[in-house]
Amino acid sequence: MTAMYRVVKADILDKITQGVWAPGSQMPNEMRLAETYDCARATVNRAMRELAEEGIIERRRKSGTRVRMNPVRQARFGIPLVRKEIEDQQAVYGYTLINSTIEPAPDWLRGRLGLAVGGLVRHVCCMHTADDMPFQLEDRWISLDALPDAETVDFSQSGPNEWLVTAVPFSNAEMSLLAVQADAKLATLLHCAKGDALFQTERSTWMDGQAITYVRLIFRGGHKMTTQY
Incomplete structure (x- = not known):
């Protein structure tokens, strides 16, 4: 069974790709998204965190979450044990x-x-x-x-x-x-x-x-x- 956060992440990414949330646009907050997907806020948080790490969205503490104008290519360093x-x-x-x-x-x-x-x-x-x-x-x-x-x-x-x-x-x-x-x-x-x-x-x-x-x-x-x- 696919983890719920992956389902949420895939659907958010699809909406961004299809232009439902255009580059630079403000996205709904986590609470509203949790209601939309009928899941826990923590599930949405994990999906959003991964999208931010992948450079698709930009999260700011006071101004909320926006779709990036241009996706960011980043060097990815894991934090190993x-x-x-x-x-x-x-x-x-x-x-x-x-x-x-x-x-x-x-x-x-x-x-x-x-x-x-x-x-x-x-x-x-x-x-x-x-x-x-x-x-x-x-x-x-x-x-x-x-x-x-x-x-x-x-x-x-x-x-x-x-x-x-x-x-x-x-x-x-x-x-x-x-x-x-x-x-x-x-x-x-x-x-x-x-x-x-x-x-x-x-x-x-x-x-x-x-x-x-x-x-x-x-x-x-x-x-x-x-x-x-």
């Missing part, structure tokens, strides 16, 4: 929590994610290993305004990557890729020499306009990332 990524390489996965604190969001993070002054974040730093060798250093901030449950999650045995990927949906993300040099701290954590070139990704995720998390992932040189178009 790092455990699975390592095990798929036939390596033994390992995890170590380095530190975890609850603290006010620093100014640079508030500016980047649009967080409120005085808002709290959970800051978690942890290491993922492959065959006992450093694979990925995860340095993550989670907004407790968006995800209050994150304050009490036990990250001593498994990291925030695993919890977020399996339990928390997101509607859009922004990613940066860059090369960095290992300072003394990174050299110690990643078992490399100070000054070595490292591969770093920075990713921010949101759910319907509300910031969820920002993370820096740092890998030793030679790491490979694949994307789809």
